Amino acid sequence: xxxxxxxxxxxxxxxxxxxxxxxxxxxxxxxxxxxxxxxxxxxxxxxxxxxxxxxxxxxxxxxxxxxxxxxxxxxxxxxxxxxxxxxxxxxxxxxxxxxxxxxxxxxxxxxxxxxxxxxxxxxxxxxxxxxxxxxxxxxxxxxxxxxxxxxxxxxxxxxxxxxxxxxxxxxxxxxxxxxxxxxxxxxxxxxxxxxxxxxxxxxxxxxxxxxxxxxxxxxxxxxxxxxxxxxxxxxxxxxxxxxxxxxxxxxxxxxxxxxxxxxxxxxxxxxxxxxxxxxxxxxxxxxxxxxxxxxxxxxxxxx
Numbered sequence: 001x002x003x004x005x006x007x008x009x010x011x012x013x014x015x016x017x018x019x020x021x022x023x024x025x026x027x028x029x030x031x032x033x034x035x036x037x038x039x040x041x042x043x044x045x046x047x048x049x050x051x052x053x054x055x056x057x058x059x060x061x062x063x064x065x066x067x068x069x070x071x072x073x074x075x076x077x078x079x080x081x082x083x084x085x086x087x088x089x090x091x092x093x094x095x096x097x098x099x100x101x102x103x104x105x106x107x108x109x110x111x112x113x114x115x116x117x118x119x120x121x122x123x124x125x126x127x128x129x130x131x132x133x134x135x136x137x138x139x140x141x142x143x144x145x146x147x148x149x150x151x152x153x154x155x156x157x158x159x160x161x162x163x164x165x166x167x168x169x170x171x172x173x174x175x176x177x178x179x180x181x182x183x184x185x186x187x188x189x190x191x192x193x194x195x196x197x198x199x200x201x202x203x204x205x206x207x208x209x210x211x212x213x214x215x216x217x218x219x220x221x222x223x224x225x226x227x228x229x230x231x232x233x234x235x236x237x238x239x240x241x242x243x244x245x246x247x248x249x250x251x252x253x254x255x256x257x258x259x260x261x262x263x264x265x266x267x268x269x270x271x272x273x274x275x276x277x278x279x280x281x282x283x284x285x286x287x288x289x290x291x292x293x294x295x296x297x298x299x300x301x302x303x
Contacts, residue, residue, distance in 0.1 A: 005030070009038055010047065018060035089120045091130060121168055129173060132190050135198055136175055139163050145180075145199040151192045153264065157181070161188070162203045169213055176211045178203075187211055222259065223266060223282065229254040230276035267292065 005028050012019055012027070021032045021039075028035070039059060043049050048062040088097050139146045140163045147160045162178040173190040185208070229237060231252050237245055246254040256277075260266040267288050270277055279286050 006038055006042060009035070010042060013049070013059065013061045018058040020058045024059070086121050091134075121173075129190060132193060132196055133166060133173065135196050136163050136166055136190075139198045140166070142198075143202050143205065145201050145203055146177075146196055147199060148196040149194045150188060151194070159188070160199075161186070162206070164208050165211070167211070167213070176208075178206060178208075185209065185211070187213075222261060223263065223285070225256070225258055225260050225266065225279065225285065226281040227256045227270070227277050227279045229256055229273065233273055233276045236273075263288070 008028060009024060012024065021035045024035045025032045039049055039051070049059060050062055051057070051059050091097075136146065138144075143162075145160055146163055147158065150157050150159050160180045161175070162180070163175055164178070165176040167174045167176055167187075175188045175190060175193075176185065177188070178184070179186040228249075229246065231254065234246075234254060237254065237256060241258055245258050246256045249255055263285070266285065270279060270285070270289060271292065279289060
């Protein structure tokens with residue numbers, strides 16, 4: 001939309017000393033002619049924009065200009081505040097709280113209505129996660145290597161990484177970076193990272209591909225599970241897979257059919273239901289559950 005692009009161009013010009021029409025056209029994926037029309041529209045709206053031809057020239061906002069808050073609507077401000085509150089929920093400092101106070105100052109009449117979006121990105125171990133986020137965020141800004149102990153299903157390891165992004169996905173925090181041990185980009189779960197150290201060595205920025213975090217990429221399936229669940233387990237099936245994952249039988253049991261990716265995670269998940277589930281297919285999952293049950297019985301017999 002044009003209004004979104006105009007706000008985007010204004011934001012770029014406010015944050016930088018200047019830009020050029022070709023750079024803006026590339027950033028917003030439009031033609032130079034469109035950018036020129038956008039600049040004219042901003043000028044007509046009262047934004048003092050200068051265009052200088054020749055070497056060292058470009059498009060810039062006149063010195064001393066301050067953006068009028070009325071460029072943003074009340075709804076815009078509520079969304080901005082919701083985003084800041086969500087970041088404040090995992091921050092180990094008072095930065096975002098202070099930023100919210102700055103925005104609120106003199107804007108009480110502008111931020112109208114009750115908050116309708118409350119986002120808390122923290123977890124039960126907030127202090128543990130917040131300290132990690134602060135360390136990694138500092139390393140990203142300063143382009144410094146970090147090293148840490150990492151605990152994964154395949155075993156423990158020590159990694160040294162060039163950090164590029166902090167990501168909140170699947171109700172957890174992750175870091176996306178270049179692993180010097182694996183010579184490739186990797187996604188690391190913060191809950192599995194320990195003894196994080198920001199090193200004194202700097203790194204040169206790479207061409208960083210955005211991580212493919214689609215469910216099809218991370219959870220490709222491959223194991224089709226068919227099982228009968230007790231009606232008491234309905235709320236969990238709905239919460240974790242949705243109402244489409246099962247059919248209610250005349251007996252009241254829930255016939256569950258879904259694709260799963262990892263055998264070990266699947267077995268662990270099924271075990272959390274105790275005697276409220278009976279796996280029908282595949283056979284190797286039935287056998288794995290039976291073997292685990294036998295080993296559990298033997299372990300308790302030892303006592």
